[in-house]
Amino acid sequence: MISNLLNTLIGTSLYCYFQLSASPFTVFIDSRNPILVSLFRSSAMAKDPVRVLVTGAAGQIGYALVPMIARGIMLGPDQPVILHMLDIPPAAEALNGVKMELVDAAFPLLKGVIATTDVVEACTGVNVAVMVGGFPRKEGMERKDVMSKNVSIYKSQASALEKHAAANCKVLVVANPANTNALILKEYAPSIPEKNITCLTRLDHNRALGQISEKLNVQVSDVKNVIIWGNHSSTQYPDVTHATVTTPAGEKSVPELVKDDEWLKSGFISTVQQRGAAIIKARKLSSALSAASSACDHIRDWVCGTPEGTWVSMGTVPAGLIYSFPVTCRNGEWTIVQGENFSIFPVVFPLMSSQGRS
Ligand SMILES: NC(=O)c1ccc[n+]([C@@H]2O[C@H](COP(=O)([O-])OP(=O)(O)OC[C@H]3O[C@@H](n4cnc5c(N)ncnc54)[C@H](O)[C@@H]3O)[C@@H](O)[C@H]2O)c1
Numbered sequence: 001m002i003s004n005l006l007n008t009l010i011g012t013s014l015y016c017y018f019q020l021s022a023s024p025f026t027v028f029i030d031s032r033n034p035i036l037v038s039l040f041r042s043s044a045m046a047k048d049p050v051r052v053l054v055t056g057a058a059g060q061i062g063y064a065l066v067p068m069i070a071r072g073i074m075l076g077p078d079q080p081v082i083l084h085m086l087d088i089p090p091a092a093e094a095l096n097g098v099k100m101e102l103v104d105a106a107f108p109l110l111k112g113v114i115a116t117t118d119v120v121e122a123c124t125g126v127n128v129a130v131m132v133g134g135f136p137r138k139e140g141m142e143r144k145d146v147m148s149k150n151v152s153i154y155k156s157q158a159s160a161l162e163k164h165a166a167a168n169c170k171v172l173v174v175a176n177p178a179n180t181n182a183l184i185l186k187e188y189a190p191s192i193p194e195k196n197i198t199c200l201t202r203l204d205h206n207r208a209l210g211q212i213s214e215k216l217n218v219q220v221s222d223v224k225n226v227i228i229w230g231n232h233s234s235t236q237y238p239d240v241t242h243a244t245v246t247t248p249a250g251e252k253s254v255p256e257l258v259k260d261d262e263w264l265k266s267g268f269i270s271t272v273q274q275r276g277a278a279i280i281k282a283r284k285l286s287s288a289l290s291a292a293s294s295a296c297d298h299i300r301d302w303v304c305g306t307p308e309g310t311w312v313s314m315g316t317v318p319a320g321l322i323y324s325f326p327v328t329c330r331n332g333e334w335t336i337v338q339g340e341n342f343s344i345f346p347v348v349f350p351l352m353s354s355q356g357r358s
Pocket residue numbers: 055056057058059060061062086087088091132133134135136137153173174175176177178200201203204232286287288291
């Protein structure tokens with residue numbers, strides 16, 4: 001049954017690899033924790049590489065994001081990838097430096113790297129497009145203040161994606177104002193299905209999970225089902241009405257555990273709404289590590305599915321409007337969560353339905 005057994009020292013831990021004969025799978029066991037057993041497809045049955053575009057790849061989010069993609073954090077530990085990295089001519093040398101580092105890092109899943117300033121070359125054949133390229137806001141600016149700089153970028157990149165990306169390409173817009181840029185992309189790439197164009201509010205979702213975890217002194221992995229309604233802007237509405245914490249005694253409601261409505265209605269909401277500005281104030285640069293990680297979370301859940309009983313927030317396009325909703329994902333498709341008593345939604349929706357607010 002077991003055709004091959006390898007014991008390899010990786011750092012301080014001992015991993016065992018078992019190739020199951022007549023099976024496309026390899027079993028990985030971590031000897032520090034034998035419960036950590038993973039199944040990977042073996043190279044004999046390797047998947048075809050997925051082509052992932054990252055625009056603005058020489059920038060700070062790009063620099064954090066491309067190694068995550070090459071390590072399998074976005075698409076899974078058995079999914080080979082080919083990275084398409086786009087930036088503008090003044091950043092060409094820096095972009096080439098990123099490519100050199102990707103080669104030097106010898107990522108086993110990375111089957112090719114295209115680093116280019118040609119938008120057509122960058123978009124050709126891509127299955128996933130993460131649109132990060134653009135001008136970030138600086139201290140004292142709102143996200144809408146970078147709108148004019150970024151709108152023209154999105155028109156031309158939309159046309160290139162429409163003409164040259166793979167059929168059914170999934171698009172995630174990260175660059176601000178993310179919801180407006182996604183709307184422009186949708187307008188200028190009319191043949192890309194609306195359901196394939198999304199924008200990033202997962203960072204706000206993760207920020208909300210982080211705030212609840214700190215407030216209750218629980219593991220962030222035990223908190224779920226917060227919601228970000230609206231735009232990726234200071235008008236967004238972080239909502240914990242249906243959020244829960246997994247405890248030894250079962251699932252508990254976040255509002256019941258927090259027991260502090262005043263904080264939930266004011267401090268919590270404004271902290272999440274203003275977190276981007278707080279990071280800019282502290283770092284003098286906008287969030288990059290957390291944005292890159294959240295972009296991976298967004299695509300991974302969209303492609304691989306959300307865990308049973310868990311929803312996540314995505315900026316999506318139902319009925320021509322880019323708006324963040326709670327969604328579940330199955331078979332590469334997102335579905336807005338239905339049937340909950342989302343009492344806040346009808347109140348908030350009209351206030352937030354205009355596109356491109358700060
Ligand atoms: N949605 C979110 O949650 C979220 C979070 C953080 C940052 N952002 C936004 O993401 C964007 C990128 O942030 P960053 O910190 O990486 O900025 P950055 O300035 O470090 O990098 C941006 C990169 O985009 C490149 N670029 C500019 N115009 C381009 C074009 N036409 N085509 C391709 N590349 C182009 C720049 O040369 C640069 O390398 C900003 O708009 C920022 O506000 C969004």
